[in-house]
Amino acid sequence: MSRPPAVPDVADADDGFGGAGPEPGSALAASPGPPAAGPARDGGPGRAKHRGRGTGDTRFEAVLENLRTRIRGLEFAEDLPGAAEGASARADVLHQLEDFVLPRVRRPDTPLLIAVAGSTGAGKSTLVNSLVGEQVTTTGVRRPTTNSPVLACHPDDVDWFSEASFLPTLPRVRQQGLAMPGKDGMLVLAASESMPKGVALLDTPDVDSAVAAHHEFAAKFLDAADLWVFVTTSRRYADARVWEFLQVARDRDTSMAVVLSRVPARGRQQLLDHFGAMLEANGLGGASRFTIPETDQIEGERFTSNVADPIRFYLADVAGDLSERARVSRRTFIGVIDSFRNRVPELARQVEVQVEVGQGLEASVRSAYGEAADEISEALEDGSLLRGNLLARWQDIAASGELMRTLRLRGKRKAKAAEAAAPRVEALQEAVRGALEALVVAAAQRASDRVAESWAQVPGGARLAEACEGEGADGFPARVRTAVAEWQDTVASMITADGATKRSVAKFVTFDKEAFTLVLIVELLGYPRLDEARRGSGPSPQRLLKGLFGAESLRSIGVAARDDLRGRIGGLLSTEKARFTDALSAAGLPGEDDAVQLYQATYNLEIAR
Numbered sequence: 001m002s003r004p005p006a007v008p009d010v011a012d013a014d015d016g017f018g019g020a021g022p023e024p025g026s027a028l029a030a031s032p033g034p035p036a037a038g039p040a041r042d043g044g045p046g047r048a049k050h051r052g053r054g055t056g057d058t059r060f061e062a063v064l065e066n067l068r069t070r071i072r073g074l075e076f077a078e079d080l081p082g083a084a085e086g087a088s089a090r091a092d093v094l095h096q097l098e099d100f101v102l103p104r105v106r107r108p109d110t111p112l113l114i115a116v117a118g119s120t121g122a123g124k125s126t127l128v129n130s131l132v133g134e135q136v137t138t139t140g141v142r143r144p145t146t147n148s149p150v151l152a153c154h155p156d157d158v159d160w161f162s163e164a165s166f167l168p169t170l171p172r173v174r175q176q177g178l179a180m181p182g183k184d185g186m187l188v189l190a191a192s193e194s195m196p197k198g199v200a201l202l203d204t205p206d207v208d209s210a211v212a213a214h215h216e217f218a219a220k221f222l223d224a225a226d227l228w229v230f231v232t233t234s235r236r237y238a239d240a241r242v243w244e245f246l247q248v249a250r251d252r253d254t255s256m257a258v259v260l261s262r263v264p265a266r267g268r269q270q271l272l273d274h275f276g277a278m279l280e281a282n283g284l285g286g287a288s289r290f291t292i293p294e295t296d297q298i299e300g301e302r303f304t305s306n307v308a309d310p311i312r313f314y315l316a317d318v319a320g321d322l323s324e325r326a327r328v329s330r331r332t333f334i335g336v337i338d339s340f341r342n343r344v345p346e347l348a349r350q351v352e353v354q355v356e357v358g359q360g361l362e363a364s365v366r367s368a369y370g371e372a373a374d375e376i377s378e379a380l381e382d383g384s385l386l387r388g389n390l391l392a393r394w395q396d397i398a399a400s401g402e403l404m405r406t407l408r409l410r411g412k413r414k415a416k417a418a419e420a421a422a423p424r425v426e427a428l429q430e431a432v433r434g435a436l437e438a439l440v441v442a443a444a445q446r447a448s449d450r451v452a453e454s455w456a457q458v459p460g461g462a463r464l465a466e467a468c469e470g471e472g473a474d475g476f477p478a479r480v481r482t483a484v485a486e487w488q489d490t491v492a493s494m495i496t497a498d499g500a501t502k503r504s505v506a507k508f509v510t511f512d513k514e515a516f517t518l519v520l521i522v523e524l525l526g527y528p529r530l531d532e533a534r535r536g537s538g539p540s541p542q543r544l545l546k547g548l549f550g551a552e553s554l555r556s557i558g559v560a561a562r563d564d565l566r567g568r569i570g571g572l573l574s575t576e577k578a579r580f581t582d583a584l585s586a587a588g589l590p591g592e593d594d595a596v597q598l599y600q601a602t603y604n605l606e607i608a609r
Helices: 054-074 083-106 122-132 154-160 213-225 238-251 268-280 309-320 322-381 387-398 402-408 412-456 461-466 476-495 511-523 543-547 553-588 592-608
Strands: 112-117 150-153 172-174 187-189 199-203 228-233 255-263 288-294
Touching: 054 172, 054 592, 083 213, 083 322, 112 213, 112 309, 112 322, 122 150, 122 199, 122 228, 122 255, 122 309, 122 322, 122 553, 150 154, 154 172, 154 187, 199 309, 199 476, 213 238, 213 268, 213 543, 228 309, 228 322, 238 255, 255 268, 255 309, 255 322, 255 543, 268 288, 288 309, 309 322, 322 412, 322 592, 387 412, 387 511, 412 461, 412 476, 412 553, 461 553, 511 553, 543 553
Parallel strands: 112 199, 112 228, 150 187, 172 187, 228 255, 255 288
Antiparallel strands: 150 199
């Protein structure tokens, strides 16, 4: 890439379209970035020697490290609103932090990386070979031809690009022999004595490749580059994908040159005028510009004529002048840091989108199961549960008088009466369990349906709800039945506790605790709220209970039994609700603190600049 002693200015090399030189970079006196280059290594063009950093540099690196940690810790729930945008913004900022910013802060002697990027079939690989002066990358008629990027650098620099500090997650291989092809997703390191020290030239995948992965791959390398040489053709320069990448460079104030290749002789000036007008309209009028005519003069996968000389001379000027090299690198670095003012808050806004979605989904769960708890509580108090089979069983046992007889009789006669009442007691007991189980299961199912319906209104919510269907839902009726049976046992223990029965009868009366447990339960389930027509014949539960228990004791047992039942039902509903809340937790939704910390990290970065 060296330049001969006497060369024309770039502006004179191409009918006025060969550029006016790189656009001056903004000079922010206090801005951090790679320090100006020091004395050249070995007395010639090369990298600046590594110098110790001051306290300010260390503090700036710590701020950047904190930002990187915050971003790396972010999670986005797939398929939910904000996920795709958030994941893309996260990867975009994180890659540039890790692949470009932090390496240049840690290592002031980082080689200048020039990325040759652009459209499919633009001749990027041919241009790279021509710029280097030997074949380091493979070209061909198949599109896209660059299935793996090739990085050409001086042998003294190849170790730096082999280190983990440069694109650490990217596998790489050193080129052995002539333009050894790599594999998709692998970087080929091509050492060449033709390259100046401290400068690397990268042949990247096509930005408009038919292979979607190549787009991301190309963007990753462009994010790590100090200078872009963007190549497009006279047929494809107006494509939207081309301008998406060019606008990224504009927004980040990236040092850049643009090359229009395969320009036919006919209509040449009109093409150049139109392309120039598009650059001006898109805020890129200051970029250095070059053209490569439509030519078949290619030998050894390089141009045989001097069509690439203006570009080679331009890059030789950048590579050969340490101050110019530092200026180009510093401009891109400052542009990237400036872009974080918008890119990090935009990432925070996508976090907030997911936080809001998560809060909405969680609120629908709370609302649905809160309604279920209210429905059950109302049914337990208003007597609506005493209908159908349960009421019929009570009326049957109450009208028979068998419960009264078990209270009045003693000895063998009492045992005989209890035995006679046993079938009716068991039937009533089963009716109580069935009614309570049906009440809780139905209310929980309605809550689950409400949650699923609410979640389905959110993109991706239906899939999340479907994942909760089989997680413990099938065993819920059995858990309810067990809880009801345990509650009945607890009520029985309350009835037989010391001091529960009246002192006046406790010494003379024994009673069937299962039967009277059921009597108390019927009373607790709202029997007093039933109208006369529904109560039927026979004694009321209250009458039977008052004959055995004191008023205060009866009231205490009733309160404790109701509280115990509500607690058990609340636990059952909480378990059901947890199926959905656990799914939300497992979905990887970010938290409110994540957005706050990103805003704070952006502020800290501004302070440290």
